[in-house]
Amino acid sequence: MNQKAQSGKADSAVKWVKVWDGPVRLFHWTLVLLMIGSYVSAKQGKLDVHFYLGYAILTLVLFRILWGLAGSQTARFSQFVKGPGAALSHLGHVLRREREDEVGHNAAGAYMVLALLALVLFQTITGLFSNDGMFEEAPLAHLVGGAWSDTFTLWHGYSFDIIVIAVALHVAAVLLYAVLLRQDLVRPMVTGWARLPAAFTAPRMAPVWLAVLFLLIAAAIVWAVVTYA
Numbered sequence: 548m549n550q551k552a553q554s555g556k557a558d559s560a561v562k563w564v565k566v567w568d569g570p571v572r573l574f575h576w577t578l579v580l581l582m583i584g585s586y587v588s589a590k591q592g593k594l595d596v597h598f599y600l601g602y603a604i605l606t607l608v609l610f611r612i613l614w615g616l617a618g619s620q621t622a623r624f625s626q627f628v629k630g631p632g633a634a635l636s637h638l639g640h641v642l643r644r645e646r647e648d649e650v651g652h653n654a655a656g657a658y659m660v661l662a663l664l665a666l667v668l669f670q671t672i673t674g675l676f677s678n679d680g681m682f683e684e685a686p687l688a689h690l691v692g693g694a695w696s697d698t699f700t701l702w703h704g705y706s707f708d709i710i711v712i713a714v715a716l717h718v719a720a721v722l723l724y725a726v727l728l729r730q731d732l733v734r735p736m737v738t739g740w741a742r743l744p745a746a747f748t749a750p751r752m753a754p755v756w757l758a759v760l761f762l763l764i765a766a767a768i769v770w771a772v773v774t775y776a
């Protein structure tokens with residue numbers, strides 16, 4: 548799947564194409580809500596709630612990695628991660644205000660997607676080894692001892708700050724596409740459907756049962772780790 552077209556150069560006929568499956572959309576907006584919830588629960592000192600939200604976020608990210616390996620076409624890393632040259636070329640088009648329609652993530656956005664997933668994964672893993680400096684230890688803190696647990700706690704805090712910056716850039720990029728290129732990326736991430744050049748073919752969607760299976764596998768891994776480690 549390497550479908551893209553620049554506006555003005557392509558056929559002007561358009562049609563609605565389903566670009567994002569339900570699992571990707573649910574993953575995205577649930578992740579946003581859980582991230583907000585985990586921030587609020589940490590601020591309020593509700594560490595038990597914070598832990599459960601962290602397990603849920605780790606489950607989601609593990610699910611998304613599995614879905615990126617064997618899920619729907621637009622969800623697959625092999626489909627949307629391209630070389631840095633393609634990303635730079637796409638950014639060049641954006642700066643020249645040349646709209647490039649694509650089925651799925653563009654080559655530059657792909658790196659932001661990878662960065663966000665990696666950061667959230669790092670955030671949850673460091674969280675598992677952290678402590679609150681007083682009474683509470685996360686489930687894996689005993690495996691590394693107090694000094695290392697303190698170090699993980701520091702990294703957990705730093706990586707949250709980096710996530711805030713990355714999310715701000717992510718949302719700024721989405722706004723930039725809307726303002727500079729009149730390209731609405733949010734609507735497809737909500738509804739699944741995008742208006743694209745008629746020549747584009749719809750991407751192949753993986754079955755929902757596979758998403759449920761991957762989610763159960765991800766949840767089982769997290770449950771086993773926090774229960775038995």
Ligand code: HEM
Nearest residue numbers: 571579582651652653656660663664714718721732733736
């Ligand atoms: C905690 C905050 C957020 C995180 C961690 C986050 C993370 C992500 C990730 C990982 C993806 C890739 C989705 C996938 O392929 O599975 C993505 C895509 C996307 N996000 Fe977010 N996101 C956040 C907030 C938002 C907000 C507030 C908006 C609304 C403006 C937004 C709009 C989008 C859109 C439109 C895409 C698809 C971009 C494209 O078409 O390539 N995100 N986000």
